[in-house]
Amino acid sequence: MPLLQVKKMSHRFGGLEAVKNYDLGIESGQIVGLIGPNGAGKTTIFNLIAGVYRPDEGRIFLNGSDVTGLKPHMIASKGLGRTFQNLCLWRHMSVLEHVKMAHYSRISYGLMGAFFGTIKRQKEEKQIEERAYSLLKVVGISHFADQGVRNLPYGAQRRVELARALATEPSVLLLDEPTAGMNPEELEEMMAIIQRVHKEWNLAIFLIEHRLRIVMELCDKIQTLVFGEVIAEGSPLEIQSNPEVIRAYLGDEVGE
Amino acid sequence: MGKTKGIRKVMGDFFSSVPLLAWLSGALAAVVLEHLIGDDLSEFLGLDKIPVLFGCTVILKEPMRIPGVIGYVFLIYALPMVIIGKLTAPPANRVASVLLKLPLMFSTILHLALLFAVLYFWSDISAYRALMAKLTLIAIMVTLSLNVINGYMGEFSCSHPGFMALGAYGASVFTLVFFVKDRVFGPPLLPPELGPYLFPVALIVGGLLAAVCALVVAIPSFRTRGDYLAIISLAFLFIVKSALENLEIVGGSRGLGSQPGYANLTTVFIWTVLCVWVINNFVRSTLGKALNAVRDDEAAAEAMTVNTRQTKMVAFLFGAFWAGVAGGLFAHVLRYVNPSTFGIQKLAEVLAMVYFGGLNSVFGSILGAVSLNLLGEALRPLEIFKWIIIPLLLILVMIYRPTGLIAFKDFNVRALVSPRRKKEKQI
Numbered sequence: 001m002p003l004l005q006v007k008k009m010s011h012r013f014g015g016l017e018a019v020k021n022y023d024l025g026i027e028s029g030q031i032v033g034l035i036g037p038n039g040a041g042k043t044t045i046f047n048l049i050a051g052v053y054r055p056d057e058g059r060i061f062l063n064g065s066d067v068t069g070l071k072p073h074m075i076a077s078k079g080l081g082r083t084f085q086n087l088c089l090w091r092h093m094s095v096l097e098h099v100k101m102a103h104y105s106r107i108s109y110g111l112m113g114a115f116f117g118t119i120k121r122q123k124e125e126k127q128i129e130e131r132a133y134s135l136l137k138v139v140g141i142s143h144f145a146d147q148g149v150r151n152l153p154y155g156a157q158r159r160v161e162l163a164r165a166l167a168t169e170p171s172v173l174l175l176d177e178p179t180a181g182m183n184p185e186e187l188e189e190m191m192a193i194i195q196r197v198h199k200e201w202n203l204a205i206f207l208i209e210h211r212l213r214i215v216m217e218l219c220d221k222i223q224t225l226v227f228g229e230v231i232a233e234g235s236p237l238e239i240q241s242n243p244e245v246i247r248a249y250l251g252d253e254v255g256e
Numbered sequence: 257m258g259k260t261k262g263i264r265k266v267m268g269d270f271f272s273s274v275p276l277l278a279w280l281s282g283a284l285a286a287v288v289l290e291h292l293i294g295d296d297l298s299e300f301l302g303l304d305k306i307p308v309l310f311g312c313t314v315i316l317k318e319p320m321r322i323p324g325v326i327g328y329v330f331l332i333y334a335l336p337m338v339i340i341g342k343l344t345a346p347p348a349n350r351v352a353s354v355l356l357k358l359p360l361m362f363s364t365i366l367h368l369a370l371l372f373a374v375l376y377f378w379s380d381i382s383a384y385r386a387l388m389a390k391l392t393l394i395a396i397m398v399t400l401s402l403n404v405i406n407g408y409m410g411e412f413s414c415s416h417p418g419f420m421a422l423g424a425y426g427a428s429v430f431t432l433v434f435f436v437k438d439r440v441f442g443p444p445l446l447p448p449e450l451g452p453y454l455f456p457v458a459l460i461v462g463g464l465l466a467a468v469c470a471l472v473v474a475i476p477s478f479r480t481r482g483d484y485l486a487i488i489s490l491a492f493l494f495i496v497k498s499a500l501e502n503l504e505i506v507g508g509s510r511g512l513g514s515q516p517g518y519a520n521l522t523t524v525f526i527w528t529v530l531c532v533w534v535i536n537n538f539v540r541s542t543l544g545k546a547l548n549a550v551r552d553d554e555a556a557a558e559a560m561t562v563n564t565r566q567t568k569m570v571a572f573l574f575g576a577f578w579a580g581v582a583g584g585l586f587a588h589v590l591r592y593v594n595p596s597t598f599g600i601q602k603l604a605e606v607l608a609m610v611y612f613g614g615l616n617s618v619f620g621s622i623l624g625a626v627s628l629n630l631l632g633e634a635l636r637p638l639e640i641f642k643w644i645i646i647p648l649l650l651i652l653v654m655i656y657r658p659t660g661l662i663a664f665k666d667f668n669v670r671a672l673v674s675p676r677r678k679k680e681k682q683i
Binding site: 076077082092102105109111128 | 534537538541542543544545546548549551552553555556557558559560561562563564570616664
């Protein structure tokens with residue numbers, strides 16, 4: 001069974017059919033890309049998998065267990081990490097605090113430990129801090145550790161999101177446009193980081209991306225979504241030459 | 257301009273090497289001095305009695321006595337503090353640096369003991385001062401516990417006086433039933449000698465009562481935020497108030513009196529320290545920081561495995577618990593409570609302290625509670641003008657520091673109690 005599997009998922013917003021009969025299977029170590037025009041329902045699919053919305057139909061399996069309808073934090077602690085399209089950082093917290101916070105579900109000192117500052121808590125906080133710091137090193141922003149996130153350059157903020165998602169110890173990582181709004185330099189670095197973390201933890205990655213070059217370079221498999229339906233699925237080469245995909249992106253050829 | 261800067265720099269250089277420990281010793285010397293010669297000196301300076309609040313009241317009431325008051329404050333407080341502070345600075349620095357090598361607890365306890373001694377001698381002069389000190393300490397607890405909800409979690413809760421009322425009535429009924437011969441509750445169930453020892457139980461019962469009732473506000477907070485939750489919490493405040501007004505067994509709107517006087521300065525001080533310590537511990541832990549995550553971006557918090565419902569619940573119940581404990585102390589300090597104490601006026605007062613002092617900050621809450629409480633008392637002779645000056649001050653703070661005086665800062669005990677070295681000359 002694949003690591004992340006979605007079976008016949010559909011979702012409606014009022015009269016709008018946002019996602020129709022969607023299927024997905026990602027094996028461990030695989031990178032799958034999701035492309036499609038604006039408003040095709042890509043982020044909705046992410047939110048459905050992450051548990052922000054409950055799908056009207058269909059089931060979602062993570063690591064072989066059914067996670068359909070669970071709360072987002074439960075799905076996240078079962079091994080689903082994600083980043084957001086428009087940065088969702090906590091504006092009053094430092095970079096290190098961001099990554100520490102993502103360890104929440106594994107904190108075992110409990111409320112009494114938090115209230116009375118027990119030795120167990122101090123030990124655990126120290127461990128979390130060390131791990132957070134090493135993750136910041138992996139994404140290359142450990143020198144910003146004590147800075148507030150608001151003061152960081154845009155590219156670094158994206159990396160905070162990535163480090164935070166990695167801190168939840170995911171087996172599947174959902175990246176929602178990880179390179180949106182980046183300059184070419186930041187873009188190259190981000191791609192290198194994604195490849196590095198992919199190799200290091202053998203992560204399954206599911207990513208939404210608009211820049212086709214990145215999708216072609218990173219992904220093993222690509223799905224093309226138009227109006228909530230997958231119109232094509234296959235290797236980057238197949239997708240590139242698929243007439244349906246070309247039509248969806250560029251429109252019909254005139255005078256045929 | 258240049259000259260004032262020069263004076264400032266000289267003063268700064270002069271005091272930069274004085275650690276908190278030395279300041280506290282200076283303050284202790286000042287209050288002991290007041291004890292010894294305060295009466296004689298105030299007579300000599302033409303004052304009726306020792307000025308209770310650093311002379312603020314006298315200045316506003318009888319302008320003719322201003323020179324005497326200034327002389328008194330200078331001789332009793334300012335001069336000893338500066339001299340002793342400066343003189344004890346080198347040994348105090350040494351002691352502080354030795355203590356800092358041990359666990360932080362030792363240093364903190366020494367500082368707190370000194371602070372308590374200062375408060376004790378200062379408030380020993382008159383009953384008014386003692387009451388002021390106790391009410392200020394209680395205000396710190398209330399402000400801090402409201403800051404957990406309004407500052408750290410970023411909800412606008414208006415139900416805090418309600419939680420206080422529940423705590424006050426809960427603790428009062430507990431002590432009245434068990435330790436006092438009362439008209440309504442009959443003879444004491446336990447020997448009254450046990451009372452002072454079981455008083456903490458009474459306070460905790462009051463706090464737990466408040467926490468349980470806080471569920472009424474915590475559960476709607478799963479689904480609503482912002483203005484709507486503010487209205488729900490306001491409704492809760494009114495429910496509590498009118499319920500107490502109509503509950504004859506606790507005296508209805510006449511109030512509930514004759515609580516035993518267990519809440520002396522020591523008790524109130526210990527509970528306040530406990531409250532500050534626990535809340536400061538909590539908000540600095542990752543579990544406590546989850547409150548900030550929920551405030552700043554709830555969706556992101558959920559995606560990062562944070563159980564947001566549990567977090568909200570903990571914040572409300574925890575805040576309510578401490579408000580309840582503070583209410584219990586409040587009832588036993590005044591030895592009388594009535595429902596109208598815990599109305600909109602109280603709400604405005606507490607909110608003002610939180611927002612004046614600073615959101616998301618333990619130190620800010622302490623500052624807000626102490627300064628607004630002292631200001632309120634100091635400006636009392638101005639009567640109606642007091643209610644123009646204090647709000648005006650609030651408006652000014654909101655304009656120049658929209659999140660309060662000291663906001664979004666961790667309360668760093670280590671930095672506070674560490675020794676001060678002379679700054680290196682800048683090149």
